[in-house]
Amino acid sequence: MLSIKNLHASVEGKEILKGINLEIKAGEVHAIMGPNGSGKSTLSQVLAGNETFDVTSGEITLNGDNLLELATEERAREGIFLAFQYPVEIPGVSNLQFLRTAVNAMRQHRGEDEMNAAEFMKLAKDVSRQVDLDPAFLKRGVNEGFSGGEKKRNEIMQALLLQPKLAILDETDSGLDIDALKVVSDGVNALRSEDRAILMVTHYQRLLNHIVPDHVHVLAGGKIVKSGGRELALELEERGYGWLGIKDEDASN
């Protein structure tokens, strides 16, 4: 589904990604782990089309189509979804309005009719319950005054609503207590399906106890230095990153 070949990307002239190669098939769950500053978040932002980053060489294709030629919103409509690490607030714009606009943009792209307000309200309420959010939150401003946990649940709710082909989860576990982690993980597991791929970016392995990946990759210095199965994450938890020759100031976790 997703194919990344020799991807180099930089921000303000500083190279962050230094030759990433990655193949993700439909139905698979991949985890990218690595210490802070290794380029994990950059990779997710570049995939989603954040124009702050310059792709200097390499290629990314989604089902054979060149992703790099598409603008952010076009990539989203082709099925790329990014759950943000730090979702931003949009004051005064209700969640309901925001989500409905997004859903309808996708539907329009697929040549489907727009959903009317009543239909959408019903759908949104169902999905918000799935991530344990009170439907009352739909009337609040986008991420306005949300707790960290609410923001993360809101991101997963959006993934459930938009049903992407590839869901990229950027540190979705950070800042969550154990109960919220469970809710978010259940949401992500509900997303798992044969025709959808999930790419999780995480610093810690604890998320992987709840969402068991098919493949684990270690990113360091802008490159994937090691790939393996589920057991690689457990080994990292036990031994830290040091044995791979990687320095990690947060290794105590």
Added chain:
Amino acid sequence: MATTDQEVNELIKREYEHGFVTDIEADTFEPGLNEDVIARLSGLKKEPEWMLQWRLKAYRRWLEMDEPNWAHVGYPKVDYNSISYYSAPKRKEDMPQSLDEVDPELLRTYEKLGIPLHEREKLAGVAVDAVFDSVSVATTFKEPLAKAGVIFCSISEAIQDYPELVQKYLGTVVPHSDNFFAGLNSAVFSDGTFVYVPKGVRCPMELSTYFRINAANTGQFERTLIIADEGSYVSYLEGCTAPMRDENQLHAAVVELVALGDAQIKYSTVQNWYPGDENGKGGIFNFVTKRGACLGDSSKISWTQVETGSAVTWKYPSCILRGDNSVGEFYSVALTNNYQQADTGTKMIHLGKNTSSTIISKGISAGRSSNAYRGLVKFQPGAEGARNFTQCDSLLIGDRCGAHTFPYIESKNKSAIVEHEATTSKVSDEQMFLCRQRGIDPEQAVSMIVNGFCKEVFKELPMEFAVEAGKLLEVSLEGSVG
């Protein structure tokens, strides 16, 4: 995430859609202003002698006045002798008695503007007065309003038919000596709207005036007077557009509101005068004096304005809170783009006991525009227990525009309470990235973010206008993604 400058520019650059000119035969005065012109204007309108004397007095005072220069705007000096002070569609006979007698070309103009007068009359339940250049061409819904005792007509008719009401209140809220533009207006105002709501009457429908400047090289000087008698209520809306012309055109209106005891006036404006082109050429100079007097106890005046048009805007809808427990409100959205300049805000003058006022101002600047909020909150010695809440928020789009806030507070009463909040924010790259990552077009994203920013003001607008205002923002913002 930075959207490129080019995208930004394309978004801002949406053409003004009301820029057409109506080809209609008009009687237009030669440019120039003197006592003879005023006498001719007054004569043409068959005004009583007192009205002519009132105008001449204002004119003589105006000659001694200076144009204000304290506003945060710059514009070429206006030559007041190069402007024509009267232009009216030529009519076969006198005033049309019904819509059927109105020139079909004029009706088509209003239809193009989205104000089909006929349909409004039948369907929308909003009574409309349409002012074209210097004269009122049609007023709808006269009969049901008359049944309720509400007078809704052009000011010219009111001078003929209700001279005692006009004489009692005209110039009492905005005297001709108030400021340069009010003085000029008092001398040469050509038409406008008059509303009187009798005691205890709740006006059965929204009243609305659409102002249209059509003729070249003319100024529009309309005069609006609204009187809400004791315990009455009226909601009034005004909308304005003008053709695209390379020369600047002057619009200097005066609006006076009078609320007697327990009366309420809600006054909403959607101002979309031609703003000039993307290089700042042409556009309307909108120099307007709007003021309401809460004369009676527990009266209330509420101003809501959405200002997206004009090359230069100079406008401060204000409230004089004379009655005890009276309430003044000002809700404003001012959007400037390209080279537009706006200096707008309000004055809340607290005289009575326990008077309260609320100011919510939302300024949006895009392109190379400049947007200033200027507000005065004043508590006189008698304003025991008075209070004000002010919130001024500025939103910047791109990095070549400016936002300024000039709040003034003067308190001569120690018991008065003032709260003031101000914020400045940008449509951030992160917000844009979030929207676009969810499949939303950049243009739609900006419009959504700006609408969210203005929500507190839009919710004050009557439903019909709220939708219009939202759309107007979208149009005015096209090309502003940054």
